[in-house]
Amino acid sequence: MKQIKNERYQETYNEVVLDNGLHVVLWHKPGYEKSLFMMMTPFGAMDLAQLQNGERIEHPSGIAHFLEHKMFAMGEKDVMNMFSEMGANVNAFTSYRETAYYAGTSNDPKEPLKLLLDFVQKLDIDQASVEKEKGIILSELHMYKEMSDQRLLMEAYTSLFHKHPMRFDIAGEDDDVSNTTVDQLYRCYEMNYHPSNMMLICVSGHDPMELFEVIEANQAHKQFAEWIPCKTLQSEEPETVYREDFSFTMDVSEPKLCVAYKMKGITDPYERLKSEWTIRFLLDASFTSLNPQYQQWLDQKIINDFCGCDIEFGEDYGILMFYSETSKPEEFIRLCEECMSQMKQGTLDDDLLNQLKKRYFAQGVRSMNSFDDIAISFCRSYFTGIDYFKTLDIVDELTKKDIKDVTEKLDNQHRAIVRLMPK
Numbered sequence: 001m002k003q004i005k006n007e008r009y010q011e012t013y014n015e016v017v018l019d020n021g022l023h024v025v026l027w028h029k030p031g032y033e034k035s036l037f038m039m040m041t042p043f044g045a046m047d048l049a050q051l052q053n054g055e056r057i058e059h060p061s062g063i064a065h066f067l068e069h070k071m072f073a074m075g076e077k078d079v080m081n082m083f084s085e086m087g088a089n090v091n092a093f094t095s096y097r098e099t100a101y102y103a104g105t106s107n108d109p110k111e112p113l114k115l116l117l118d119f120v121q122k123l124d125i126d127q128a129s130v131e132k133e134k135g136i137i138l139s140e141l142h143m144y145k146e147m148s149d150q151r152l153l154m155e156a157y158t159s160l161f162h163k164h165p166m167r168f169d170i171a172g173e174d175d176d177v178s179n180t181t182v183d184q185l186y187r188c189y190e191m192n193y194h195p196s197n198m199m200l201i202c203v204s205g206h207d208p209m210e211l212f213e214v215i216e217a218n219q220a221h222k223q224f225a226e227w228i229p230c231k232t233l234q235s236e237e238p239e240t241v242y243r244e245d246f247s248f249t250m251d252v253s254e255p256k257l258c259v260a261y262k263m264k265g266i267t268d269p270y271e272r273l274k275s276e277w278t279i280r281f282l283l284d285a286s287f288t289s290l291n292p293q294y295q296q297w298l299d300q301k302i303i304n305d306f307c308g309c310d311i312e313f314g315e316d317y318g319i320l321m322f323y324s325e326t327s328k329p330e331e332f333i334r335l336c337e338e339c340m341s342q343m344k345q346g347t348l349d350d351d352l353l354n355q356l357k358k359r360y361f362a363q364g365v366r367s368m369n370s371f372d373d374i375a376i377s378f379c380r381s382y383f384t385g386i387d388y389f390k391t392l393d394i395v396d397e398l399t400k401k402d403i404k405d406v407t408e409k410l411d412n413q414h415r416a417i418v419r420l421m422p423k
Contacts, residue, residue: 001212006389011368014208020224021196023382024215027374032205035109036371038102039120039200042383043192045170046096046314052191052230060180061165062137062172063188065094069133070125070185071101079119088112094170097314098383102375109206110214117200117218123189130182138178141171148252149306152420156258156321159243159416163235164317167242194227195219199379203371234316239264240414247419254325256306256420259336263318263411269384272313274394278406279311279320281356281398282343287322290352302331318409329419337412346407348400357398364392 001016013027048059071092072079083090088105090112103116144150154169161167171177202211241262266272284290287309297303307324322336348356367373381388 009365009368009389009392011389014212016212018195018216018219020219020222021194021227022219023199024212025199025201025378025382026208026211027201027203027378028208029203029205029371034104034106034371035113035202035204035206035211036102036104036375037109037113037116037200037202037204038100038375038379039116039198040098040100040379040383041192041198042098043188043197044095044097044099045168045172046165047192047232048165048168049233049235050191050230051233053228056233057187057191057230059188060172060176060184061168062141062170062177063180063184064099065171066133066137066177066180067123067185067189067193068092068094068099068101069137070130071120071123073124073129074119074122075124079115082115083112086111086115090116096166096170098380100376100379102372104371109202109204109211113202113211113214114218117215120193120198121195121222123186123193125182125185127182130180130185134177134180137171138174141169141174141177144169144171146250148250148256148420151248151250152256152258152323152418155246155248155418155420156260156323156416157319159246159418160241160260160262160319160414161317162238162240162242164237165235166314166317166319190225191228191230195224196227196229199382201375201378203374237316241416243416245417245419247421249421249423252420252422254304255327255329255422256323256325257329257332258321258323258418259333260319260321260416260418261340261412262414262416263313263320263409265316265318266313266409267315269386270390270394272315273386273391274398274402275406275409276311276313277360277395278398278402279343279410280360281348281353281403282346282406283309283311283320283339284356285348285352286339286342297335300328300331302326302328302335318411320410333417340410340412344407344410344412346404348403350400353398353400353403357395361392361396364395 003014005012015025050057087107090103092101101120103112105112158167303324309322311320326332378388
């Protein structure tokens with residue numbers, strides 16, 4: 001077992017890879033009674049085409065989310081009730097890039113830890129249970145489609161992409177969910193839920209060696225087939241957007257607008273992270289209250305309190321978007337174009353740059369008091385190939401040259417406009 005101690009952030013964790021391939025991280029938080037355990041696989045909603053042993057396997061959209069639902073069945077037992085009886089809580093989430101299961105307790109952590117390992121490491125489904133789950137997932141999917149903010153976001157993704165899996169809702173498309181089979185779920189599980197493809201992180205005030213003994217004993221009596229590595233295949237996505245201007249109606253009182261730009265992905269993980277941070281700084285300077293004109297936009301009703309922006313890069317995609325409720329859509333579109341032009345100049349004065357660095361660096365340091373933040377961020381960093389502590393250092397080390405250099409990645413040539421109008 002290897003111990004990692006970071007002097008700058010005064011945090012310590014131990015890590016080891018078990019004989020079955022499971023990567024275990026034990027993050028010690030002395031003085032805390034609580035514990036949080038998380039198991040994560042780097043399999044999410046985007047991983048719809050995978051290559052394993054030379055064979056291309058196509059998964060239906062939403063299968064990662066479908067698996068997340070079905071993992072909570074252990075025969076006739078209800079996993080959530082079992083955790084509750086232990087004085088613990090359990091939950092899970094599926095994103096575009098990963099699926100995670102986590103349990104927390106302020107009581108004795110040993111039994112919840114064993115239960116988390118047991119239910120994630122065995123899929124127990126049959127035809128009847130899968131058919132029942134389809135109705136539950138479809139109801140959830142339709143519920144999200146009735147939420148105006150969520151619908152605006154999804155229509156923006158659909159407008160940007162022709163083929164890329166980002167164009168699908170994380171829960172999938174209706175037809176794909178309805179036609180998902182038991183065999184597809186089992187195969188997907190076997191490909192992506194092997195211990196060699198997962199991480200277990202324990203963030204706890206309890207003795208990490210005692211927790212490791214629980215993990216080691218639990219894994220010792222389990223048998224796993226040899227894992228055949230698989231990788232996600234990228235889609236052949238055109239540079240152009242799928243829809244340049246799209247409108248739809250819902251029961252809303254005010255129109256909502258999203259202006260989204262499609263950019264190229266970034267393969268190097270450190271460059272990707274640095275680019276996201278530098279563009280976020282530029283967005284803050286141009287499209288938040290840090291811009292002296294912001295109050296004027298509010299007074300002119302070009303934007304209101306429902307207003308924001310975001311930036312995200314993947315290996316094979318980039319998305320920058322602005323959104324707001326607005327009764328002046330054309331003025332808002334021009335405003336977004338002006339902000340993009342301002343950002344492409346790549347200029348931030350020293351005071352503003354230092355202010356933003358201090359703000360986000362402090363948020364990062366503060367996040368190390370959150371067990372959930374530690375677990376999620378550490379797993380994501382590991383599967384991305386980035387040192388966790390380096391994700392904080394990057395913010396603190398950004399320079400004006402980094403701000404200037406990132407403007408090469410700002411592409412406003414491929415734009416999609418999505419308008420949500422009142423019925």
